[in-house]
Amino acid sequence: MRIASPLACLLVLALAGCSPPKPPEEERRPDPQAKPAIVAQADAYKDAARAAVANSEQAAAKEKAALDAAAR
16 A cells, blocks of 8 residues: 555656647648659669569579479
8 A cells, every 4th residue: 555655646647747649730741743753763663673573583493493404
């Protein structure tokens, strides 16, 4: 009981100090003129990912062919 009373006081003080979050001062949205640049960057990223997948598939095919040749 001796510990509960000070803890309860601290809890009340902590909860009293909490306030609801403030709304943002200004809503930030992407600039409509920046959309083509964002799309171009995304397309470049997708193209690079496709190239990486193609390179991985080619390397896997070469490795499989080498393993098949070694197994014969």
